[in-house]
Amino acid sequence: MDRCALFVDAGYMLADGAMAVHGTRRRESVSWDYEGLVQLLGDLARDRTGLPLLRCYWYEATVEGRRTAEHDALADMPGIKLRLAKLRPGRREGVETEIHRDLTVLARNRAVSDAVVVSAEEDLAQVVSDVQDLGLRVTIVHVTVDGNWTISRSLRQECDDIMELASAHLRPYVELIPGAEPARADEQYPAGALSARSASNGHSNGSADSYQALPPGNGSAGPPSIYTAPVVAEYQRPAQPIAPSYRHDPEPEPPARDDPAAGAKSPLGLQSMRRFRPQPG
Numbered sequence: 001m002d003r004c005a006l007f008v009d010a011g012y013m014l015a016d017g018a019m020a021v022h023g024t025r026r027r028e029s030v031s032w033d034y035e036g037l038v039q040l041l042g043d044l045a046r047d048r049t050g051l052p053l054l055r056c057y058w059y060e061a062t063v064e065g066r067r068t069a070e071h072d073a074l075a076d077m078p079g080i081k082l083r084l085a086k087l088r089p090g091r092r093e094g095v096e097t098e099i100h101r102d103l104t105v106l107a108r109n110r111a112v113s114d115a116v117v118v119s120a121e122e123d124l125a126q127v128v129s130d131v132q133d134l135g136l137r138v139t140i141v142h143v144t145v146d147g148n149w150t151i152s153r154s155l156r157q158e159c160d161d162i163m164e165l166a167s168a169h170l171r172p173y174v175e176l177i178p179g180a181e182p183a184r185a186d187e188q189y190p191a192g193a194l195s196a197r198s199a200s201n202g203h204s205n206g207s208a209d210s211y212q213a214l215p216p217g218n219g220s221a222g223p224p225s226i227y228t229a230p231v232v233a234e235y236q237r238p239a240q241p242i243a244p245s246y247r248h249d250p251e252p253e254p255p256a257r258d259d260p261a262a263g264a265k266s267p268l269g270l271q272s273m274r275r276f277r278p279q280p281g
Contacts (some may be wrong), residue, residue, distance in 0.1 A: 005106060007103065008119075011061055017165070017174060038079075054111065056080050056081070059084075064086055104134065115131065118140075120142045125158045128140075144166050
């Protein structure tokens with residue numbers, strides 16, 4: 001069937017989306033327009049594949065898989081299928097399993113020909129490979145943070161196409177809650193590199209020079225057009241070396257004249273201090 005389906009890893013989408021726009025991954029610090037966000041992602045899927053959209057699958061990990069009022073509101077929206085997985089300390093159990101199951105069922109039943117997956121999770125690379133063997137074409141949508149790619153290299157290599165969302169695309173749909181605690185320094189990515197998040201999503205970097213610059217927001221109702229990022233040879237930007245810091249201790253006392261080690265230098269250029277046993281008289 002020539003249709004597409006949308007698969008949204010909500011933990012990734014909401015965290016990295018808020019980080020790209022407001023510099024925080026705290027769920028309680030921002031407010032999302034879910035209806036507008038789903039509309040944006042659905043339009044993206046239709047425009048990129050040129051196919052009608054079957055539905056949107058929304059995946060999220062919660063404590064013991066509990067459903068909140070926010071989840072009920074999402075589930076009430078037409079065209080959305082909510083999937084909740086269990087959240088464990090340091091892990092998001094079940095999200096990849098749920099995505100794998102839905103992708104596999106749709107591919108085997110020939111319900112769709114294209115899958116648009118919003119995620120950067122490294123563990124999805126094998127899932128993508130499995131459903132491609134069933135004839136499904138998979139496009140990955142990922143969020144760029146400060147111009148840096150957040151998609152894992154293994155996932156990039158497996159998918160058929162890659163698209164990116166920048167802060168300008170998401171800004172109309174996420175607001176910082178007044179009085180919310182500002183982002184902590186450790187929530188920011190280090191300059192020039194993105195750190196891997198084993199409990200959340202795999203990351204790697206791309207050069208910001210590889211991407212077309214987006215115009216500044218002009219207050220229009222719709223987001224700027226989505227574009228496909230080019231494939232570059234290497235996505236991981238090496239971290240800048242840190243100069244070693246040495247403590248300046250007072251100069252040691254010069255050794256005795258009969259010390260055979262007098263004048264010897266250590267690798268750091270400091271006077272070498274050696275102890276010798278006293279010679280018998």
